[in-house]
Amino acid sequence: MLDQDLIQRTLAAALRTGGDLAEIFVEDRASSNAVLDDGKVEHLTSGRDRGAGIRVIVGDTTGFAHTADLTPAGLLEAAEAAAAAARSGGGGVKEVALERQHAPRPHEVAVLPETVGKGEKVELLRRADAAARGAGGAISQVTARYGDSRRRILVANSDGLLTEDDQVRTLLSVMAVATGDTGMQTGYQSLGRTVGFELFDRYDVDQIGREAAERALLKLSARPAPSGTMPVVIGPGGGGVLFHEACGHGLEADLVAKGASVFAGRIGERVADPRITLVDDGTMAEEWGAFAVDDEGSVAQRNVLIQDGILTDYMWDLLRARKEGRPRSGNGRRQSYKHLPMVRMTNTYVLAGPDDPEDIIASTPKGVYVAHLGGGQVNTATGDFVFGMTEAYLIEDGRITEPIREGNLIGNGPEVLASIDAVGHDFAMGSPGMCGKDGQGVPVGDGVPTLRVPALTVGGTA
Amino acid sequence: MASAPTEPDLLALATRVADQARPGEQVEAFVARSTSTSVRAYGGEVESLTQASTSGVGVRVVVDHREGFAYAGTLDEATVQEALEEARDNARYAEPDEFNGLAEPDGVAPAELDLWPKGLPEVPTADKVALALDLERATTGRDPRVQGVRVAMYSDGLGEAAVATSTGIRVWDRAGTSYLMVQALATQDGETQIAGGLSVGRELEDLSVDEAADDAVLRATRLLGAAKPATQRVTLVLEPRMTATVLGLVGGMLNGEAVLKGRSPFRDRVGEAIASPLLTFVDDPTDPRSLGADTYDGEGLARRRNELVRDGVLQGFLQNTYTGRRSGTASTGSAARGVSSTPGVAATALAVAPGQGSHEELLATVDRGLLVTSMAGLHSGVNPVSGDFSVGVEGLMVRDGALAEPIREATVASTLQRLLLDIAAVGADLEWLPDGTGGVTLVIPDVTLSGT
Numbered sequence: 001m002l003d004q005d006l007i008q009r010t011l012a013a014a015l016r017t018g019g020d021l022a023e024i025f026v027e028d029r030a031s032s033n034a035v036l037d038d039g040k041v042e043h044l045t046s047g048r049d050r051g052a053g054i055r056v057i058v059g060d061t062t063g064f065a066h067t068a069d070l071t072p073a074g075l076l077e078a079a080e081a082a083a084a085a086a087r088s089g090g091g092g093v094k095e096v097a098l099e100r101q102h103a104p105r106p107h108e109v110a111v112l113p114e115t116v117g118k119g120e121k122v123e124l125l126r127r128a129d130a131a132a133r134g135a136g137g138a139i140s141q142v143t144a145r146y147g148d149s150r151r152r153i154l155v156a157n158s159d160g161l162l163t164e165d166d167q168v169r170t171l172l173s174v175m176a177v178a179t180g181d182t183g184m185q186t187g188y189q190s191l192g193r194t195v196g197f198e199l200f201d202r203y204d205v206d207q208i209g210r211e212a213a214e215r216a217l218l219k220l221s222a223r224p225a226p227s228g229t230m231p232v233v234i235g236p237g238g239g240g241v242l243f244h245e246a247c248g249h250g251l252e253a254d255l256v257a258k259g260a261s262v263f264a265g266r267i268g269e270r271v272a273d274p275r276i277t278l279v280d281d282g283t284m285a286e287e288w289g290a291f292a293v294d295d296e297g298s299v300a301q302r303n304v305l306i307q308d309g310i311l312t313d314y315m316w317d318l319l320r321a322r323k324e325g326r327p328r329s330g331n332g333r334r335q336s337y338k339h340l341p342m343v344r345m346t347n348t349y350v351l352a353g354p355d356d357p358e359d360i361i362a363s364t365p366k367g368v369y370v371a372h373l374g375g376g377q378v379n380t381a382t383g384d385f386v387f388g389m390t391e392a393y394l395i396e397d398g399r400i401t402e403p404i405r406e407g408n409l410i411g412n413g414p415e416v417l418a419s420i421d422a423v424g425h426d427f428a429m430g431s432p433g434m435c436g437k438d439g440q441g442v443p444v445g446d447g448v449p450t451l452r453v454p455a456l457t458v459g460g461t462a
Numbered sequence: 463m464a465s466a467p468t469e470p471d472l473l474a475l476a477t478r479v480a481d482q483a484r485p486g487e488q489v490e491a492f493v494a495r496s497t498s499t500s501v502r503a504y505g506g507e508v509e510s511l512t513q514a515s516t517s518g519v520g521v522r523v524v525v526d527h528r529e530g531f532a533y534a535g536t537l538d539e540a541t542v543q544e545a546l547e548e549a550r551d552n553a554r555y556a557e558p559d560e561f562n563g564l565a566e567p568d569g570v571a572p573a574e575l576d577l578w579p580k581g582l583p584e585v586p587t588a589d590k591v592a593l594a595l596d597l598e599r600a601t602t603g604r605d606p607r608v609q610g611v612r613v614a615m616y617s618d619g620l621g622e623a624a625v626a627t628s629t630g631i632r633v634w635d636r637a638g639t640s641y642l643m644v645q646a647l648a649t650q651d652g653e654t655q656i657a658g659g660l661s662v663g664r665e666l667e668d669l670s671v672d673e674a675a676d677d678a679v680l681r682a683t684r685l686l687g688a689a690k691p692a693t694q695r696v697t698l699v700l701e702p703r704m705t706a707t708v709l710g711l712v713g714g715m716l717n718g719e720a721v722l723k724g725r726s727p728f729r730d731r732v733g734e735a736i737a738s739p740l741l742t743f744v745d746d747p748t749d750p751r752s753l754g755a756d757t758y759d760g761e762g763l764a765r766r767r768n769e770l771v772r773d774g775v776l777q778g779f780l781q782n783t784y785t786g787r788r789s790g791t792a793s794t795g796s797a798a799r800g801v802s803s804t805p806g807v808a809a810t811a812l813a814v815a816p817g818q819g820s821h822e823e824l825l826a827t828v829d830r831g832l833l834v835t836s837m838a839g840l841h842s843g844v845n846p847v848s849g850d851f852s853v854g855v856e857g858l859m860v861r862d863g864a865l866a867e868p869i870r871e872a873t874v875a876s877t878l879q880r881l882l883l884d885i886a887a888v889g890a891d892l893e894w895l896p897d898g899t900g901g902v903t904l905v906i907p908d909v910t911l912s913g914t
Contacts, residue, residue: 038723040559042529044552047802048545049518049535062510068517068536085511085587118555141724177725177847184727184847225852227875227912228693258504259647260612260656340510374842377854381612381647381656384871386854388842406850408843410873410912438613457690459843459852459873459912 001154001164002026002052004098006072011096011158014056014079019086021057021322022079022096023157025295026070027337031149032113036125038141044118053337054078056086057319066338098162103292103299107285109168111197113148120197121146124172124205131209132176136217140184141177144209148197155297163297169288169443170199171432174209178216185222185405187215188390192432192443193286215372215391218403225392225407225460231367232409232456233360233395237428238372240446243278244348244435245376245385246413247271251280251305251313252331252343253320255380262383262414263311271311271414275353275423278306280315282330282346287445288432289346296332296341303329306417317343335440345435349447353423357450360422362398368458369393369400370409372431383413407460416453424450473634475537476626479521479546483628488524488564489546490628492760493517493537494801496621499587503594503614511591518801523549527558533802561788564627565761570795572757572764573748577637579664582618590616593642593671600675601644601659607686608679612645612656616669625762633762639664639753641896642674648682655688657681657836662753662896681835685856688868691913697831697886698874698906699824699860702893704834705814706901709743711844711851712878713809716770718785718796720846727849727879731776737882739774742815745796747898752811754898760799765810768794774882782807813900817888821903824889831860832869832911849878855911872913881906 007024014022033045051068052075063086067078128144148170156162173190189212193199234242250261257264263271272278282300284290291300296318304312316324317332320343333344361369369392376387386408393400429447472493479491495517502509519542520533530553532545598614618640626632641662648655659678661670700708720726728736747756747765756765761783769777781789782797782805798808825833838854845851852875859866889903 034555040557041555042559043531043556043804045802045804046532046545046548046552047534048541051535059507060505061508064510064512064514066514066516068538081513085513118552122555143723179724183849184725186845186847225875227873227910229914255612258612259610259649259654260645262654338514338516340512375839376842377838379656379838381654382870384838384854384856386839386843386873388839388852406843406845406848406852407875408839408852408854408873410839410854410871412871457871457873457912457914459854459875461852461875461910 001028001152002070006075007156007162008096008098010054010075010079011156013076014054014083015158017083019056019058019083021158023155024052024054025337026052026154027151029149029151030114031147033145033147034121034125036129036144039129041122041125049336051337052078054082055340056082058086061086062340064340096158097160098156099160101161101163103163103165105292106283106290106300109196112168113150113170113196116197124200128172128174128205128209131206132174132213135210135213138178138180138217138220139176139213140179143175145173147171153295155293155295157297161297163293165292167194167291168196169194170196172205172208174212176213176216178220180220182220185216185219187212187219189215190431192288194288194290195286218391219405222403222405225389225404226458227460229455229457231364231452231454233364233367233369233450233452234448235369235371236357236424236426236450237430237447239370239448240349240430241373241376241387241433243350243448244345244444244446245378245387246416247278248345248348249378249380250383250413251315253314253316254343256314257320261380266311267313269311270309272306272309272417273420274309276306276309276417276420277304277351279304279351280331280345280348284347284445287347287429289444294330294332295334298328298330298332300346301330315343315345317341333442335442339440342438344437344442345444347445349429350449352425352427352449355422355424357424357426360424360450360452361395361400364395364452365398367395368404369395378413385413386410404460407458410457410459416456419454420451421454422452426450472622473624473626473632476624477632479542480626480628482546486525488628490522490564490625492520492623492625492799492801494621494623496619498617498619499590500615500617501591501594503598504611506595508591519545520801521545521549522564522804523553524562524564525553527560527562528553528556529562530556531804561784564629565631565763565783565793566629567631568763568793570764570766575748575750575755575757577755579638581665582638582640583620585666589666593669596671597642597644597674600671601646601678604675604679605683607648607650607683608646609649610647612647614644616642625758627762631762633758635757640666640669642669642671644674644678646678646682648686650686653686655682655685657685660896684858685868685870688856688870690871691859691869691911693912693914695908696911697828698909699828699831699833700904701833701835702891702901702903703895704837705904706895706899707837707840708881709812709814709901710899712882713745713812714846716779717807718779718781718789719807721779722785722788725847728776732778734776735774736776736879737771737774738885740817740888741774741882741885742772743812744769745780745809745812747811749811751894752813752898752900753894753896754811756810759795760797760805763793763795766795768796780807780809811898814888814902816890816892816902819887819889821889821891824887824903824905825860826863827887828860828905829862833858833860833865851876851878851881872911875910875912884908
């Protein structure tokens with residue numbers, strides 16, 4: 001992506017006035033999107049973003065500058081701006097010798113998106129639209145979106161690291177609106193993998209459309225969600241966001257170091273039922289949060305965060321790992337070359353447990369069954385979290401009965417984690433997600449088996 | 463930092479692209495450039511200092527009523543040219559829509575606004591660093607329970623944008639803002655609460671370290687000891703910033719695009735009462751008090767004042783050129799966009815017309831209520847199509863007109879339609895927020911608060 005000699009010169013320039021570490025992150029991102037809405041292919045969008053972010057670390061201070069100008073002059077200017085920002089004191093010339101490292105890719109990409117005709121991409125949307133509309137006469141609107149991106153990155157630093165990655169993501173999503181006696185209800189379904197267009201050889205676009213429509217139709221006949229505290233059973237694959245929000249963010253080393261996490265200082269302690277093992281895994285082939293190297297050049301890893309209920313480790317980026325004198329964990333990520341990296345999750349999931357999913361429901365006299373959770377949010381300092389339910393049912397006398405609609409779930413991460421009293425043996429990954437932190441969004445995956453939280457607050461109106 | 467941008471080069475670039483329109487083709491170029499500085503302080507040191515400049519161009523082509531779009535994150539002429547060719551190619555795959563087409567000059571005069579902070583480009587970086595460090599020091603020096611911050615930050619942005627079309631639009635404008643933001647950590651008996659404080663303005667002199675620090679410290683400390691409340695019906699008292707958040711959601715439903723596609727619960731309600739007669743609200747980007755103030759919209763039309771609800775009655779919807787044409791009205795100058803997207807529709811300066819009474823006077827009228835100081839889960843808990851509303855809340859209980867114990871881990875559920883109709887009091891305490899919205903205290907009786 002960039003000549004090795006130019007990289008070395010840029011890093012040397014960044015350290016000309018001193019500094020502990022200089023890093024250059026180069027990104028070339030090409031994307032295409034198409035939207036079908038209201039029965040029409042509205043427009044196709046193509047985008048190209050290319051540039052470099054340069055940071056210089058001096059003690060606890062980071063200087064950062066970025067540029068879309070990848071010429072030697074443009075890079076030099078950015079390097080000098082980053083160095084000036086770090087207010088580095090000492091001078092001297094530092095030679096930077098780079099050694100290229102090859103990280104294993106989690107999987108191969110068969111069909112690069114740029115090799116596929118636009119007509120073929122648009123055709124997928126028409127099929128998804130038709131399938132959703134065919135699911136029932138009450139479907140009044142359908143929006144189908146197709147998106148692909150190819151993100152090539154190069155990371156080099158003055159410790160001699162030089163590495164590259166080529167990340168391809170493909171996503172199709174459908175939102176359906178159903179209109180009936182209870183007004184308008186929406187249903188959403190998406191399919192996304194870190195692969196190319198071969199995704200659609202393996203997965204059925206019609207099914208995505210149908211599932212979105214079925215969720216909207218189901219909600220038309222749904223009762224308002226109850227309110228109050230009750231047992232909540234979460235279905236396989238539908239509730240990974242619970243762990244992402246309820247404990248994942250609290251295990252990010254940057255938040256832990258600032259005392260902004262309820263999990264600070266708790267390594268080695270029991271934080272959950274022994275049936276719970278929580279993993280963050282950037283190597284998980286094809287999943288939405290997978291990559292070969294993170295945005296600081298660390299090789300992706302599978303990290304066990306909670307082992308049999310015991311908190312074993314946090315997630316780390318370069319800055320925090322350097323400070324603590326420990327290895328990084330492959331969790332240093334950034335939205336683009338315009339952003340500083342920080343600790344982020346990848347694919348976060350709970351391993352399957354010992355319990356029979358049917359027994360879990362049967363042993364719950366009264367509560368809520370959540371097949372799919374929506375987006376969520378957490379206050380890492382208190383551990384309090386909120387998330388929505390996009391498909392949920394009442395549990396009455398140990399059976400799943402009527403669908404319910406809308407209503408958030410609210411709880412406290414450490415309390416929920418400690419209280420989970422059943423973990424099914426039916427693990428599944430969930431839908432592709434976008435995680436936001438300090439204004440930066442990165443793609444993430446999650447997964448869970450069926451599990452039960454004995455007491456969560458359901459914020460409905462009934 | 464780049465020197466203060468000047469008009470000709472951006473507008474000239476946009477014009478060069480638009481002028482390449484072929485017979486039967488409409489071409490629009492939206493070109494933007496911005497610079498920003500951001501300083502984060504932590505532990506008495508500069509944690510990070512970012513100097514950034516970004517630029518880009520979005521090109522839209524309409525031919526035979528088909529629309530195509532492409533963007534590039536650079537102003538490099540060859541890449542911009544590629545974007546034009548890509549947009550042309552993309553148009554071939556879109557379906558024709560008789561209402562597609564670029565904006566045309568509509569004769570509305572642009573407001574005379576002074577949005578450019580003349581002093582800001584001249585401020586030395588060292589002064590910005592000093593502000594961030596002061597902010598952290600001020601926040602941790604006010605209350606023994608506040609010993610740390612998650613972040614203390616100074617940030618500013620200076621931006622310019624030009625729009626040129628083959629239909630005769632040629633506009634350019636620039637604006638800048640700066641802000642201070644701190645998240646304070648308050649700790650007591652092993653419990654930690656986090657809350658943010660802000661100070662926003664255009665020039666550096668508009669910013670107040672004390673204002674941001676006081677706000678964060680008050681908000682974090684008053685939640686210490688918060689417990690989950692019992693499930694009950696309460697009168698909600700929304701702080702101005704909470705009101706702004708809720709009205710932002712309503713504003714999204716008064717968007718002509720959502721209305722056309724049958725996705726707004728208010729779509730057939732123009733001329734009807736959708737809110738309490740006490741409520742009037744407008745989207746007025748020509749009001750210079752709003753940080754969302756703007757001279758031109760994303761299609762190059764003059765921004766204008768749009769009254770959305772007057773005395774509870776719905777007046778109309780916000781429109782861009784496409785939605786205006788298709789709905790048989792006209793653009794309200796509400797096209798919203800960045801370089802990487804086609805114009806959508808959005809409010810930029812929503813504000814409630816102030817009513818009667820201060821925040822304290824309104825609180826004093828409440829026998830049994832909840833002062834809501836933060837809401838969580840809005841993106842998952844509010845359905846913009848149905849108006850169903852269920853969010854996590856934190857705040858202080860109100861008893862006999864006085865603030866009582868703090869609560870957390872509770873939810874409030876209703877519908878936005880219900881909340882609007884039930885408004886029982888609108889305060890006079892208009893507060894402008896960083897996102898450009900203006901809120902006042904609202905009192906809404908008889909809402910379900912779910913806790914234990």
